[in-house]
Structures are given as structure tokens and as C-alpha cells.
Amino acid sequence: MAKSDLIGGALWEQYSSKVNERMSNPSYMGDITEEEAKKLGGKLIVADYGAEVCGDAIRLYWIVDPKTDKILASRYKTFGCGTAIASSDVMAEMCVGRTVDEALKITNLDVERALRDDENKSAIPPQKMHCSVMAYDVIKKAASLYKGVDVTSLEEEDIVCECARVPLRTIKEVIRLNDLKTVEEITNFTKAGAFCKSCVQPGGHEKRRYYLVDILNEVRQEMENEKVAKGLETKDFSLMNLIQKHKSVEQVLNEKVRPSLLKEGGNLEVVDMKEQDGMQ
Amino acid sequence: MERIYLDNNATTIVDPKVKDAMEPFFSQMYGNPNSLHNFGIEIRPYMRIALDRLYAGINAKESDDIVINSCATEGNNTVIKGVYYEVIRNTGKNGIVTTQVEHPCVINSCKFLETLGVKVIYLPVNSEGIVDADILREHIHPDRTALVSIMWANNETGLVFPIHELATLCREKGILFHTDAVQAIGKVEVDVQDVPVDFLTFSAHKFHGPKGVGSLFMREGVNIPPLLHGGEQMGGKRAGTVNTAGLIGMGYAMELAIQHLKYENTEVRRLRDKLEDAILSIRDVLVIGRRELRTPNTILAAFKGVEGEALIWDLNQRGIATSTGSACASESLEPNPTFVAMHISSELAHTGIRLSLSRFTTEEEVDLTILAIRNTVERLRSISMKNRSARSGDTQRLERKSKGNM
Numbered sequence: 001m002a003k004s005d006l007i008g009g010a011l012w013e014q015y016s017s018k019v020n021e022r023m024s025n026p027s028y029m030g031d032i033t034e035e036e037a038k039k040l041g042g043k044l045i046v047a048d049y050g051a052e053v054c055g056d057a058i059r060l061y062w063i064v065d066p067k068t069d070k071i072l073a074s075r076y077k078t079f080g081c082g083t084a085i086a087s088s089d090v091m092a093e094m095c096v097g098r099t100v101d102e103a104l105k106i107t108n109l110d111v112e113r114a115l116r117d118d119e120n121k122s123a124i125p126p127q128k129m130h131c132s133v134m135a136y137d138v139i140k141k142a143a144s145l146y147k148g149v150d151v152t153s154l155e156e157e158d159i160v161c162e163c164a165r166v167p168l169r170t171i172k173e174v175i176r177l178n179d180l181k182t183v184e185e186i187t188n189f190t191k192a193g194a195f196c197k198s199c200v201q202p203g204g205h206e207k208r209r210y211y212l213v214d215i216l217n218e219v220r221q222e223m224e225n226e227k228v229a230k231g232l233e234t235k236d237f238s239l240m241n242l243i244q245k246h247k248s249v250e251q252v253l254n255e256k257v258r259p260s261l262l263k264e265g266g267n268l269e270v271v272d273m274k275e276q277d278g279m280q
Numbered sequence: 281m282e283r284i285y286l287d288n289n290a291t292t293i294v295d296p297k298v299k300d301a302m303e304p305f306f307s308q309m310y311g312n313p314n315s316l317h318n319f320g321i322e323i324r325p326y327m328r329i330a331l332d333r334l335y336a337g338i339n340a341k342e343s344d345d346i347v348i349n350s351c352a353t354e355g356n357n358t359v360i361k362g363v364y365y366e367v368i369r370n371t372g373k374n375g376i377v378t379t380q381v382e383h384p385c386v387i388n389s390c391k392f393l394e395t396l397g398v399k400v401i402y403l404p405v406n407s408e409g410i411v412d413a414d415i416l417r418e419h420i421h422p423d424r425t426a427l428v429s430i431m432w433a434n435n436e437t438g439l440v441f442p443i444h445e446l447a448t449l450c451r452e453k454g455i456l457f458h459t460d461a462v463q464a465i466g467k468v469e470v471d472v473q474d475v476p477v478d479f480l481t482f483s484a485h486k487f488h489g490p491k492g493v494g495s496l497f498m499r500e501g502v503n504i505p506p507l508l509h510g511g512e513q514m515g516g517k518r519a520g521t522v523n524t525a526g527l528i529g530m531g532y533a534m535e536l537a538i539q540h541l542k543y544e545n546t547e548v549r550r551l552r553d554k555l556e557d558a559i560l561s562i563r564d565v566l567v568i569g570r571r572e573l574r575t576p577n578t579i580l581a582a583f584k585g586v587e588g589e590a591l592i593w594d595l596n597q598r599g600i601a602t603s604t605g606s607a608c609a610s611e612s613l614e615p616n617p618t619f620v621a622m623h624i625s626s627e628l629a630h631t632g633i634r635l636s637l638s639r640f641t642t643e644e645e646v647d648l649t650i651l652a653i654r655n656t657v658e659r660l661r662s663i664s665m666k667n668r669s670a671r672s673g674d675t676q677r678l679e680r681k682s683k684g685n686m
Contacts (some may be wrong), residue, residue, distance in 0.1 A: 080587050
């Protein structure tokens with residue numbers, strides 16, 4: 001909370017003038033027919049993508065030159081809010097003149113950047129970033145149709161936050177390298193979870209495969225285990241913490257003592273450990 | 281550009297007559313009504329007139345209280361939290377029954393009490409969008425239910441709930457009944473002697489009064505502690521220097537609202553119906569809730585294939601102010617809870633827009649709006665892929681349900 005949060009409702013004021021312009025006068029809106037594709041000597045690709053929870057949907061039309069893989073024309077139809085229309089329009093424009101592989105590299109982040117008036121100021125408010133993701137997903141769908149491959153084969157890696165396109169690998173890395181302890185820290189480092197917040201924890205706007213809370217827990221646990229393991233490796237009992245000492249005692253018992261006891265039908269259990277001077 | 285305001289369920293224009301009546305209470309008669317001197321003395325007769333108008337407006341008895349506060353949100357908080365302190369903490373009754381379609385100030389006050397251990401039941405609406413007496417009867421119990429809180433009319437749909445029946449049912453069982461009447465004042469008759477409510481709340485700015493002032497009606501004999509503690513204003517029931525200009529404006533706005541009640545139900549209704557008929561003449565359109573069950577000023581319409589935020593954005597470009605419950609227009613991207621409660625399919629939950637008129641809405645404005653809606657729906661449908669009949673000339677229509685699951 002701060003002074004800037006006290007007056008709410010600033011959704012539309014945060015749209016850039018380019019977003020407004022595209023919403024009012026979208027120039028790549030429409031469909032492409034087989035005849036048009038024939039005229040240009042290309043292959044017609046029609047790809048549908050829908051974000052179920054949002055109710056948003058998009059259909060992307062491409063004419064692709066089969067010899068060069070170049071996208072000769074691109075148009076779209078969309079059911080979505082103003083931001084979705086503006087994003088789709090810029091996305092369709094960006095496809096024209098690129099090869100299918102080049103188009104595949106266009107992300108929602110590129111689309112958002114293209115809509116900025118000022119390169120340092122976001123074109124849309126954070127929660128609407130989500131509406132631009134559809135534009136990226138439909139390109140992937142169109143490319144998979146053109147190439148005749150399954151759409152999942154075009155996924156380069158697991159994306160945790162679709163709004164900011166942050167992969168799982170990056171998130172795990174920053175947690176380790178910077179010893180991050182909270183989800184807010186992850187967001188500050190990577191922007192993951194800063195937009196529609198679906199990926200922060202279950203129960204958000206959209207169901208996700210990975211959630212930041214789980215990744216954080218998992219990596220922290222891994223780091224903890226490694227620390228213990230490292231402690232064991234040092235073999236210097238006096239440098240270990242209590243848990244490590246406990247583990248190493250257990251380890252010795254397991255390796256050296258327990259097997260022979262078990263052989264005789266007996267066993268043993270460590271009930272407690274007390275530190276005293278000289279315990280080694 | 282001429283602007284057209286069709287968002288009167290959010291707030292209304294202050295009637296210029298109301299503004300004039302308030303004027304002297306800023307820089308001429310600015311005394312504190314609790315002062316002993318003449319600056320205080322001269323205010324009190326005007327306050328009395330304003331109170332008389334409020335009492336007359338809802339037909340309250342002299343022995344009842346109408347506590348002046350800042351808004352209905354404050355009144356609703358006072359009732360719900362007051363019942364917690366007075367009843368729930370002192371008796372075995374630990375339950376509140378409300379609905380899934382209440383204003384956030386009721387829902388979130390109840391959610392807060394849930395964190396303190398109160399059991400809250402959120403009743404669904406039926407297929408017509410109404411909370412009926414049968415479902416309420418099933419969920420209340422004199423030994424467990426401390427309070428029932430149900431709005432008089434819904435802000436999104438304009439649907440008027442059977443408050444007489446609901447309140448009578450609670451009265452028979454000896455259960456306290458509260459109604460948020462914010463969308464009812466000036467649109468339907470509100471008579472607290474006819475309808476046995478114990479608490480009733482409203483805000484002035486919804487019926488052409490100023491923002492920042494509201495009322496809490498409490499029937500004689502009903503006792504709850506104040507939400508704001510402090511001085512002895514409002515007989516100790518709401519501390520804080522009274523917003524005198526606001527009270528005077530609210531009193532006059534109430535009198536004017538009652539005077540225009542007939543106009544609202546004839547002229548405003550006629551204009552609303554004209555607009556609604558024009559909307560229904562567009563293909564694939566759904567209007568939520570039976571017309572005769574709604575306040576005379578409200579339309580909640582869904583245009584297939586047209587996303588709500590895009591539609592109200594377009595209308596705003598044309599100078600027309602409307603609102604949407606579409607998820608895309610909210611901070612959280614979640615659909616409007618009223619839509620969810622009414623089992624409106626997720627696609628429609630993204631296409632709903634609300635048009636709400638007032639007695640200041642003119643025929644010309646309605647005509648311009650009809651044109652603008654036709655054009656903007658056509659434009660957005662030409663962009664939309666969920667517009668199956670746009671090119672093929674398919675004339676199949678969505679069934680215009682007068683009721684039923686949307």
C-alpha cells in the first residue's frame with residue numbers, strides 16, 4: 001500500500017496509446033481464404049487457440065511459402081478484451097515477412113514491448129499481461145500445423161510463468177545462486193508471478209503445472225539435503241550440526257553395528273543424543 | 281463530445297436541486313451541530329427536516345432510529361459486526377445467513393467473522409436469479425441463526441428479491457433480518473412498517489444525493505453497539521461529527537426520489553424497455569432476468585462473441601459510460617461472483633455488460649446508445665472468431681430465455 005494505491009480503478013489509464021490505437025483500428029484483423037492463399041502461391045494455415053479459464057480465444061491465419069517457409073500474410077480473429085485484440089494485432093503484424101521458425105521466437109514479451117510508447121514503461125497494467133500470452137501460444141499452434149508435428153515438440157522448456165516467460169530452470173537457478181527464501185524474492189529476481197499471479201500458488205486465475213511455492217520448497221529441501229550430505233562428507237564430527245551428527249551416528253550404526261545385531265534377532269534405536277565436551 | 285451516463289447503479293448525478301440545498305451548509309451555516317452557541321443552534325432545525333424526510337421516505341416510526349453515517353458499506357459493517365458483538369458473543373447463536381450475490385461489503389464482513397469462528401451460509405440464487413423463501417427456510421434455525429442479511433435488489437442484475445416474504449419468515453422465527461437497500465431506494469417502494477426488517481441500509485449517492493453519506497435504519501428495541509466509538513452524536517450510535525451538508529442533501533434527495541418513484545416506474549421503465557427491446561433485436565443476445573422482476577432502470581445483457589471489457593471500452597470511446605462484470609476488467613481476472621452464482625456459462629460471464637438508467641436519462645440519449653451499441657457490437661463481432669453466424673448469414677438465435685440457466 002502506498003499513496004499510488006489509494007485511488008483504484010486505473011486499468012484503462014495504464015494502456016499505452018499504441019494499445020488504444022490498435023484497439024480502435026486493428027489492421028490485421030480478419031480471415032484469409034483458400035483462394036487468397038492460392039493467389040499468393042502459399043499454403044494456408046488456420047490455427048485456433050483458446051485460454052479456457054479466460055474464455056478468450058484466437059484464430060490465426062497464415063499464408064506460408066512452402067519453398068522458403070516465409071509467412072507471406074497473416075491475419076487473425078479473436079474473442080477477447082481490448083488488450084487481447086491489441087496484442088493479437090501486433091503479433092499478426094510481426095509474423096509477416098518472417099520464416100515460421102523466426103515467428104516461433106516471437107513471445108508475448110516481444111508483443112508487449114512492441115506496444116510500448118516509452119521503452120521503459122509497460123504498455124499494459126500487470127494483470128493484463130496474461131491477455132498477451134494467447135498471442136504467443138497460437139503462433140506455436142500454427143507452426144506445429146505447418147510443420148505437421150505435435151505442438152508439445154515445439155516447447156523448448158518448461159515455462160513456470162507464462163506472462164513473464166520464466167522457465168523452471170531459471171527459477172531453480174536463482175533460488176540456489178541467491179539463496180532465496182521467499183516467493184516475493186523470486187518475483188523480484190525473475191518477474192515470475194508478478195503479473196496474473198496464477199503461478200504463485202494453486203487456486204489462482206488459472207491452473208498451472210508448476211507453482212512457485214512448490215518449486216521454492218523443493219529447491220530449499222534439496223539445498224538442505226545437500227548441506228547435510230556435505231556435512232557428512234567432511235567427516236569432521238565436531239563441525240557438524242546436531243542433525244548431521246545424528247545422521248552420521250545412524251550411518252555408522254547402520255553400516256557397522258545394526259547388521260550383526262539383526263543377525264542375532266536384535267536391534268537398536270537411538271533415543272536421544274546429548275552433546276558433551278569431548279564427544280567425537 | 282456529448283457524454284452519456286448509463287452507470288447509475290454505480291453512482292448517480294447529484295440533482296442540482298440537492299446541490300443548491302446543501303450549498304449554505306459549507307460556508308454560511310458551518311457550525312458543529314453539537315455546539316451550544318448559535319452556530320450550532322441554527323443547524324439543528326435543518327437536520328430535523330432532513331431526518332423527517334428520511335423517516336417519511338421509508339415510513340419509519342418516530343420510535344425507530346435512522347442513524348446517519350458515511351455510506352451503506354459502513355451501515356452493513358455496523359450491522360454485521362454489531363450482531364457479532366451483541367448476539368453471537370453472548371448467546372449460543374453462532375450463524376449468519378446471507379447470499380452469494382451480496383455486495384462485497386456484506387460478503388467480506390461475513391468472511392472476516394468466519395475467521396473469528398462464526399458459521400456463515402451463503403445462499404445461492406435460483407434459476408431466475410432470485411433468493412427465494414424456500415431456500416432461506418431450509419437454512420435458518422431460531423437457535424443457531426443470529427442474523428439474516430439479504431439485499432433488497434441486486435446491483436448487477438437489478439433483480440428485486442422477495443424481501444417482504446423473506447423478512448416475514450425471519451420475524452416469525454424470531455431471527456434478526458437486515459437488508460441492504462442501496463439499489464432499492466427511489467426505484468421500488470420501501471416501507472419498513474409493511475416489511476418487517478430490523479436493519480436497513482442505504483447510500484445517498486445512489487439516488488442523486490451526495491457521496492459520503494448514508495443511513496442505517498434500526499427498528500425500535502433492536503440493540504447493537506456502534507462501529508465507531510467516540511462522542512454522543514446520533515444518540516451514541518455513531519460517533520463522529522455529522523456530515524451536515526451531506527445529511528441535508530440526503531434528506532432532500534430522498535424526498536425527490538419518493539416524488540419521482542412513479543416517474544421512475546413509468547418513464548424510466550419505458551426508456552429502459554425501449555433500450556432493452558433494441559438490444560434484443562440484435563441477434564445472439566441474452567438479457568438476464570425477467571423484466572418485471574427487475575428494478576425499472578437496469579439491464580444486464582450478454583452479446584455472444586463480444587467480450588465485456590472490449591465492449592465497454594468501445595462504448596466509452598463513443599462517450600457512453602457502462603460497466604461490465606467481465607473478469608478481464610477486474611484486478612483479479614476473476615469473473616463476477618453474481619454471474620458465477622447465477623450459473624451463467626463462462627463464455628457469457630465474459631460478455632455481460634450492465635446499463636443502468638436514471639430519471640436524468642433522456643430519450644435522445646437512449647436513441648444514441650442504441651445506435652452506438654449496434655455499431656460497436658457489429659465492429660467487435662467482425663473481429664471475433666466466436667461469431668459463427670457473421671458471414672454465413674446464419675440467423676439462428678440464442679434462445680432469449682426469460683428465465684433459466686444461462
